[in-house]
Amino acid sequence: MTTINKRDRLIESAALLFHHNGLNATSLADIAKHADIPIGNVYYYFKTKEELAMAAVAKRKEQFSAGYALLEEHIDDPRLRLIESVYYFEKVRDEYTKYGCPIGKIIVDADVEKDHVVQMAAQVFAEFIAWAERQFRQLGHSTDARRYATFIMAGVQGAAIMAKATRNPEVISNEIQRLVSWIENLPNRKIQLGKVAMKDMSTEAA
Amino acid sequence: MTTINKRDRLIESAALLFHHNGLNATSLADIAKHADIPIGNVYYYFKTKEELAMAAVAKRKEQFSAGYALLEEHIDDPRLRLIESVYYFEKVRDEYTKYGCPIGKIIVDADVEKDHVVQMAAQVFAEFIAWAERQFRQLGHSTDARRYATFIMAGVQGAAIMAKATRNPEVISNEIQRLVSWIENLPNRKIQLGKVAMKDMSTEAA
DNA sequence: GTCTATAAAACGATAGAC
DNA sequence: GTCTATCGTTTTATAGAC
Numbered sequence: 001m002t003t004i005n006k007r008d009r010l011i012e013s014a015a016l017l018f019h020h021n022g023l024n025a026t027s028l029a030d031i032a033k034h035a036d037i038p039i040g041n042v043y044y045y046f047k048t049k050e051e052l053a054m055a056a057v058a059k060r061k062e063q064f065s066a067g068y069a070l071l072e073e074h075i076d077d078p079r080l081r082l083i084e085s086v087y088y089f090e091k092v093r094d095e096y097t098k099y100g101c102p103i104g105k106i107i108v109d110a111d112v113e114k115d116h117v118v119q120m121a122a123q124v125f126a127e128f129i130a131w132a133e134r135q136f137r138q139l140g141h142s143t144d145a146r147r148y149a150t151f152i153m154a155g156v157q158g159a160a161i162m163a164k165a166t167r168n169p170e171v172i173s174n175e176i177q178r179l180v181s182w183i184e185n186l187p188n189r190k191i192q193l194g195k196v197a198m199k200d201m202s203t204e205a206a
Numbered sequence: 207m208t209t210i211n212k213r214d215r216l217i218e219s220a221a222l223l224f225h226h227n228g229l230n231a232t233s234l235a236d237i238a239k240h241a242d243i244p245i246g247n248v249y250y251y252f253k254t255k256e257e258l259a260m261a262a263v264a265k266r267k268e269q270f271s272a273g274y275a276l277l278e279e280h281i282d283d284p285r286l287r288l289i290e291s292v293y294y295f296e297k298v299r300d301e302y303t304k305y306g307c308p309i310g311k312i313i314v315d316a317d318v319e320k321d322h323v324v325q326m327a328a329q330v331f332a333e334f335i336a337w338a339e340r341q342f343r344q345l346g347h348s349t350d351a352r353r354y355a356t357f358i359m360a361g362v363q364g365a366a367i368m369a370k371a372t373r374n375p376e377v378i379s380n381e382i383q384r385l386v387s388w389i390e391n392l393p394n395r396k397i398q399l400g401k402v403a404m405k406d407m408s409t410e411a412a
Numbered sequence: 413g414t415c416t417a418t419a420a421a422a423c424g425a426t427a428g429a430c
Numbered sequence: 431g432t433c434t435a436t437c438g439t440t441t442t443a444t445a446g447a448c
């Protein structure tokens with residue numbers, strides 16, 4: 001099929017421009033120009049702008065899902081899986097400082113109750129929380145699992161905003177450090193059930 | 207002066223609509239209609255949309271500055287001042303869950319390097335960090351003061367995003383709880399200089 | 413100072429030739 | 431499948447009467 005190429009090019013250009021300039025500020029003309037496709041032809045692949053935006057966010061969602069699958073496949077310890085998932089954001093640190101998080105940007109932008117694109121972006125977060133929650137459960141933190149999972153993504157999102165506001169990528173590195181230290185020092189309740197002396201959510205590394 | 211009323215009405219309507227619907231999605235016609243002022247008359251008070259947006263953000267900035275002044279005036283202990291500043295977000299919890307943080311929204315939306323409105327929004331954050339930094343310094347945490355101050359605002363911003371994404375206001379309450387517990391358990395290094403046994407950034411309350 | 417009418421540009425989307 | 435030309439709407443912004 002020859003059509004797949006142009007369709008994918010549109011999705012990739014859309015995802016990039018939405019990330020860099022925002023959903024509202026990016027016009028279909030911008031996307032078409034970036035993908036080197038005439039404006040009129042865009043509507044052959046996507047009937048509306050919303051449909052293209054949905055495809056772009058769906059692609060991000062699949063990329064993250066593939067990431068979780070890779071972590072499950074290569075790392076046995078759920079604690080190390082969580083740590084590795086947090087370290088991912090060190091790789092995109094400078095990009096997030098300049099443009100913010102591509103998913104967070106969409107969540108912030110519009111109404112979660114009305115906008116379909118925002119709902120799909122929210123699902124990306126929901127999927128991470130569900131995944132991280134399972135890891136915390138495996139470490140024996142069933143009652144706090146959901147709250148802990150949310151803490152991680154909230155930490156990353158907050159750091160991304162403050163990094164952008166202060167134009168300082170180290171804000172993200174600091175937050176990653178804090179989260180990793182916290183996860184490292186979390187007790188494994190599945191094994192040592194008697195000891196309750198914990199020192200969690202620590203700022204400082206050991 | 208009779209002109210001050212309409213000008214202020216425009217700024218208030220703009221601030222509200224920018225918060226609820228975003229900067230890009232809010233048209234001058236929307237603002238004029240909300241303030242009950244004909245569109246053409248808007249341009250008598252503000253030459254461009256950017257000028258009106260600047261005035262709206264400047265007003266938010268002044269409100270926050272007034273808040274810091276009030277804290278300094280009524281609370282002696284810098285630790286309690288910090289705690290009180292965090293508890294503020296409990297009051298706006300439901301609003302933030304629906305619409306996000308009015309300042310964070312602007313930061314996320316556009317380019318910090320080019321957009322003047324975003325730069326002013328960034329100054330609101332910078333002002334909080336500078337204020338919180340001074341409080342941490344007074345507690346003897348000079349070297350970590352700036353990092354700690356950034357942690358607070360990052361925590362709030364991240365919680366606001368996750369609360370909106372999951373439509374769950376408790377995410378913000380949880381984060382406030384975490385931050386307050388952390389501040390409460392921070393050692394006062396100005397007084398007890400010898401003891402280094404600290405247990406900071408704790409998730410759980412005592 | 414206030415308001416109507418309208419210009420000028422950008423945008424999402426469509427029609428229809430190829 | 432591809433592309434040009436263009437419609438209809440919305441948006442920022444201005445001109446000019448009152």
